[in-house]
Amino acid sequence: MEEVRIRNVTKRFGKKVALQGVSAPIPKGSFFCILGEPGAGKTTLLRIIAGLEIPEEGEIFFGDQDVTLVPPQRRNVAFVFQDFALYPHMSVFENIASPLRLKGLSEEAIRKKVVEVASFLKIEKLLDRLPNFISGGERQRVAIARALVKEPTLCLFDEPLVNLDYKIREDMRAQFKLMQRELGQTIVFATPDPIDALSMADIVLVLHEGRVQQMANVWEAYKRPANVFVGKYLGFPEMNIFEGRVSRSGNSLFWESKGLRLDIGSFDFLKPYEGATVLLGLRPEDIRLGDTEGADFTFEANIVLSEVVGSDTIVHLSVEGVALRAFVPQIFRRPSGERIPIGFRHEDLYFFSSQTGKNLLLQEG
Amino acid sequence: MRRKINWGKGVGIGGLILYGIFILFPIYWTFNTSFKEIGDVYKVPPSFVPTRFILDAYRFIFQGTGRIALLNSLVVAAISTAIAVVLGTMASYAYSRYPFTPLTNEGAQFNLLTVRMFPPIAFLLPIFWMWKRFGLLDTYFALIITYTAFNLPLAVWLLKGFMDALPRSIEEASYVDGYSFWQTIRRIVLPLIGSGLAATVALCWIFIWNEFIIAYLLGGRNVILYTAYLPSLRRGMRIMWNQIAALSVLAIIPSIIILVLFRKYLVKIYLRS
Amino acid sequence: MKGLPGLYGKEKDQMLGRAQKKRVVLTPYYLMIPPQFLIWAVVIFPLIWAVYISFHDWNPTISPERTFVGIWNYVTVFRDERFLSALLRMLYYSGVGVTIQLFLGTAIALALVEYVRSERLRTFLLVLFLLPMMMAEAVAAQMWTLLITDTGTINNILVWLGLNPIGWRSRELALTTLMIVDIWQWTALPLLIAYAARISIPESLYESSRLDGASRWLILRKITLPYMRVPLAIAFLLRFMDSYKFLDKVFIMTYGGPGTATELPTFYLYQTAFSYFKVGYGAAMSWIFGIIAVIGMFFFWRLAKVQ
Numbered sequence: 034m035e036e037v038r039i040r041n042v043t044k045r046f047g048k049k050v051a052l053q054g055v056s057a058p059i060p061k062g063s064f065f066c067i068l069g070e071p072g073a074g075k076t077t078l079l080r081i082i083a084g085l086e087i088p089e090e091g092e093i094f095f096g097d098q099d100v101t102l103v104p105p106q107r108r109n110v111a112f113v114f115q116d117f118a119l120y121p122h123m124s125v126f127e128n129i130a131s132p133l134r135l136k137g138l139s140e141e142a143i144r145k146k147v148v149e150v151a152s153f154l155k156i157e158k159l160l161d162r163l164p165n166f167i168s169g170g171e172r173q174r175v176a177i178a179r180a181l182v183k184e185p186t187l188c189l190f191d192e193p194l195v196n197l198d199y200k201i202r203e204d205m206r207a208q209f210k211l212m213q214r215e216l217g218q219t220i221v222f223a224t225p226d227p228i229d230a231l232s233m234a235d236i237v238l239v240l241h242e243g244r245v246q247q248m249a250n251v252w253e254a255y256k257r258p259a260n261v262f263v264g265k266y267l268g269f270p271e272m273n274i275f276e277g278r279v280s281r282s283g284n285s286l287f288w289e290s291k292g293l294r295l296d297i298g299s300f301d302f303l304k305p306y307e308g309a310t311v312l313l314g315l316r317p318e319d320i321r322l323g324d325t326e327g328a329d330f331t332f333e334a335n336i337v338l339s340e341v342v343g344s345d346t347i348v349h350l351s352v353e354g355v356a357l358r359a360f361v362p363q364i365f366r367r368p369s370g371e372r373i374p375i376g377f378r379h380e381d382l383y384f385f386s387s388q389t390g391k392n393l394l395l396q397e398g
Numbered sequence: 399m400r401r402k403i404n405w406g407k408g409v410g411i412g413g414l415i416l417y418g419i420f421i422l423f424p425i426y427w428t429f430n431t432s433f434k435e436i437g438d439v440y441k442v443p444p445s446f447v448p449t450r451f452i453l454d455a456y457r458f459i460f461q462g463t464g465r466i467a468l469l470n471s472l473v474v475a476a477i478s479t480a481i482a483v484v485l486g487t488m489a490s491y492a493y494s495r496y497p498f499t500p501l502t503n504e505g506a507q508f509n510l511l512t513v514r515m516f517p518p519i520a521f522l523l524p525i526f527w528m529w530k531r532f533g534l535l536d537t538y539f540a541l542i543i544t545y546t547a548f549n550l551p552l553a554v555w556l557l558k559g560f561m562d563a564l565p566r567s568i569e570e571a572s573y574v575d576g577y578s579f580w581q582t583i584r585r586i587v588l589p590l591i592g593s594g595l596a597a598t599v600a601l602c603w604i605f606i607w608n609e610f611i612i613a614y615l616l617g618g619r620n621v622i623l624y625t626a627y628l629p630s631l632r633r634g635m636r637i638m639w640n641q642i643a644a645l646s647v648l649a650i651i652p653s654i655i656i657l658v659l660f661r662k663y664l665v666k667i668y669l670r671s
Numbered sequence: 672m673k674g675l676p677g678l679y680g681k682e683k684d685q686m687l688g689r690a691q692k693k694r695v696v697l698t699p700y701y702l703m704i705p706p707q708f709l710i711w712a713v714v715i716f717p718l719i720w721a722v723y724i725s726f727h728d729w730n731p732t733i734s735p736e737r738t739f740v741g742i743w744n745y746v747t748v749f750r751d752e753r754f755l756s757a758l759l760r761m762l763y764y765s766g767v768g769v770t771i772q773l774f775l776g777t778a779i780a781l782a783l784v785e786y787v788r789s790e791r792l793r794t795f796l797l798v799l800f801l802l803p804m805m806m807a808e809a810v811a812a813q814m815w816t817l818l819i820t821d822t823g824t825i826n827n828i829l830v831w832l833g834l835n836p837i838g839w840r841s842r843e844l845a846l847t848t849l850m851i852v853d854i855w856q857w858t859a860l861p862l863l864i865a866y867a868a869r870i871s872i873p874e875s876l877y878e879s880s881r882l883d884g885a886s887r888w889l890i891l892r893k894i895t896l897p898y899m900r901v902p903l904a905i906a907f908l909l910r911f912m913d914s915y916k917f918l919d920k921v922f923i924m925t926y927g928g929p930g931t932a933t934e935l936p937t938f939y940l941y942q943t944a945f946s947y948f949k950v951g952y953g954a955a956m957s958w959i960f961g962i963i964a965v966i967g968m969f970f971f972w973r974l975a976k977v978q
Contacts, residue, residue, distance in 0.1 A: 085570050105573045112574045118567035122589050132575040183575070406887060410782040414796070417779050420855065421800055424814045427824055431817060440822055443831035489706040496699035501707065508972055513714055515968040517916040519937050520957040523944045524717030524724070547713035550706060579698070608807035610919040615945060625809040629923055632816075639817050646810045653805035661798055664863065 036061040036219050037187055042091035044077055051077040053243045064213050066234030067223040073240040075223035079189045084108045095186055111180030115191045117172050119164035125175050126160040132183040150182045170201045187219040206232050227267050239263050261390040264314045264383055270347050273315045273357040279306045288313060292353025295330055299379060302394055314383035317360035321376045328376025336371045432643035439639045455644035464645055467627035475606035478545040482602050486553025494561035514551035522615055536620045544612055549602045560594030597663045600656045624649055725954035732948045744955035757936040765914040768850045773907050776861030784869050804859035808919035815852045816924050842932045845925050849933055852920055861906040868902040908971050
């Protein structure tokens with residue numbers, strides 16, 4: 034069942050277009066992730082769903098009710114702001130109790146609910162403190178508690194992880210996902226970080242300059258990105274993109290750029306593009322280093338630099354003067370200049386139109 | 399090197415002491431004079447320390463017009479500060495949160511500020527004739543309303559600073575929680591700018607308390623404020639310096655209280671106003 | 672996707688328009704109505720009336736008749752030697768007075784930070800130094816009048832010390848005396864601003880340059896003063912514009928005299944409008960006054976925006 038439907042929403046600020054014709058259904062109980070760079074319109078979309086902004090065009094439906102003009106007070110949504118927006122002059126308890134105060138509950142019932150939510154989020158010890166005297170991670174939990182206690186139709190999160198330390202962030206991702214599963218709460222989560230989307234989301238909506246690039250199940254979007262932007266953005270590190278020409282040689286098709294030549298005879302959908310320039314995408318995590326068994330394509334590469342990130346390594350390589358990055362989920366230290374065989378499979382390749390950026394595989398169907 | 403530092407330090411501390419004496423002496427002397435009999439005021443050599451505390455001057459102030467003038471100043475300043483701060487809160491909220499409407503954009507804000515930068519005397523000619531035309535010259539009403547209008551820009555300007563410092567998202571969180579606009583103002587905005595509000599009240603009040611020319615021109619007979627009353631003590635054959643001094647001492651007490659209470663805010667506030 | 676319930680088309684657009692106005696645009700107007708009403712009633716409406724009256728010759732003490740004279744009043748202002756010399760006097764008075772206030776205030780603020788180590792003593796001194804600023808100009812003027820009359824305290828002390836008394840309110844000295852009183856009262860403002868600017872300079876800057884072996888004089892010139900340049904410029908402008916409003920002390924201490932020795936433009940305006948009751952002429956003068964103030968204000972606003 035659909036909980037919320039965004040229908041053809043356009044929003045401008047003066048002359049600047051923040052959102053252009055955005056449509057999306059948000060299913061009940063889903064973890065819905067809005068992914069985009071800063072300034073892509075994520076926050077604006079969340080604010081429109083919450084009722085803090087009214088779109089110039091388009092509608093928002095909750096169930097089958099048009100709520101486009103309903104003010105936030107009467108929407109039964111919760112919003113976790115990027116800066117958490119706790120009331121600094123109220124104790125943590127009062128902050129969490131705030132949405133309950135208007136429901137005509139007894140003091141006792143309020144206390145019971147607040148304590149319940151607080152212990153669920155493990156902040157029951159902080160209830161008497163003031164927000165300015167607790168840590169950033171704790172503040173975020175208070176903001177989440179204030180949202181959950183309301184038992185809203187949907188819970189909106191505006192980049193809640195960017196203000197947190199790297200360490201806490203890792204921790205919070207797992208907790209978010211568990212919490213959402215346990216409560217069955219519909220969550221809309223805006224983030225600039227593809228890892229957030231990949232690790233937590235059921236559905237991802239990729240925004241770029243106010244337009245929807247793709248909306249799909251998150252693994253669907255990862256495996257079949259609608260265009261170059263989604264391919265590059267949804268994934269870490271960024272997808273390698275090469276420009277090359279499709280040409281026929283013998284009975285097979287080849288994709289060629291200055292240093293690389295790949296036999297792409299098995300990709301039927303590329304036949305119409307013979308003689309055209311297309312973009313080839315290759316995810317760093319799909320490149321195998323050293324052990325190339327089972328690979329459809331193999332090359333010899335020079336290691337330029339091994340960049341260790343946490344317990345993973347981004348390996349910068351050079352194949353016949355073409356630079357590319359590979360991702361190894363372990364610490365991988367090799368001296369620069371060493372030669373190493375690399376390989377990848379057919380299904381690891383993505384082809385995009387060099388004009389529109391569209392994924393050619395999807396174009397066909 | 400060492401010698402040079404001591405030299406600089408000597409000049410510095412000496413300068414501070416001299417400046418302190420320069421600042422303190424007139425205040426001290428007023429205090430001193432207020433406890434003298436009128437005959438002692440002109441004595442040569444002057445008595446630097448009051449030998450006995452003669453309260454005649456204070457008695458005179460408290461029994462006569464002086465008391466009325468002080469009370470008038472107190473009341474007029476209080477009422478018009480209250481109105482100015484209420485209106486100022488409304489306007490500053492609009493300025494801070496909706497800066498793009500014709501009434502609240504930068505130009506409108508600038509216009510309001512010019513009211514403050516205009517010399518009051520340049521406004522007073524038409525205002526004087528307006529109140530005269532309505533037969534309201536020398537009434538509490540005219541004084542209070544005029545003071546309110548003159549103080550509004552200051553109130554708006556100070557409060558806008560405090561409003562700007564308040565993140566918008568806190569109010570929005572309150573809307574999402576279900577509170578209406580006015581509930582949010584009462585529950586969130588006002589408590590959070592509370593100390594700023596207090597400082598604004600104090601500053602507006604002291605400006606009216608200290609004001610002279612409006613009090614002199616728009617008041618004077620029925621409604622006499624102490625600043626307008628002060629010069630009248632100098633008329634007559636013998637200037638009653640001890641009474642003037644006593645009234646002055648009473649008049650600077652609120653200034654001292656406010657200065658001590660709000661010393662931490664003063665830097666911030668003056669940089670803005 | 673089609674056939675979803677809800678409002679569409681014209682009805683929807685109307686509703687959207689209404690709601691937008693109510694929630695986004697109208698609130699500031701509601702909020703601005705009372706303050707605007709007050710400003711219009713007490714400031715703008717009288718000012719417009721002042722334009723009207725400035726085109727007339729009207730002296731209500733002589734006759735209730737108003738004669739239309741066109742822009743003659745404005746022309747006269749610029750040919751009025753008393754007004755022009757008052758303006759020059761003000762430039763001298765403000766220029767010299769404010770400069771002294773600025774230098775003195777800065778020096779005292781720096782000395783305060785540099786040489787007074789005890790936090791308490793420093794706060795006490797700061798409060799003391801700021802006290803004159805918080806007092807009524809009228810009260811300050813009265814206090815000083817007691818000191819500077821011919822038989823006032825200062826002259827008494829001079830006589831007691833066997834020196835000649837000084838004519839503080841003589842034609843030659845009166846303007847300087849006013850300047851001294853103004854310095855006494857208003858050095859506090861640049862002092863406050865300089866103090867705030869000085870304590871906001873990060874201490875680490877001083878430590879590193881001290882490690883480099885820079886002398887105090889060099890530190891003052893290369894670190895402290897450059898940092899304080901902008902706040903001090905603001906202080907100067909603030910004081911300069913305030914002194915444009917300067918009236919109370921002249922009124923109480925010298926009443927413009929002796930002769931016209933201390934007649935500043937504000938006081939001349941007061942005399943014209945409220946002693947001679949040349950209302951039309953006074954209104955024209957008020958407007959010229961106001962326009963000069965707005966121009967000054969505008970430059971100040973621009974400068975403040977740049978910061």
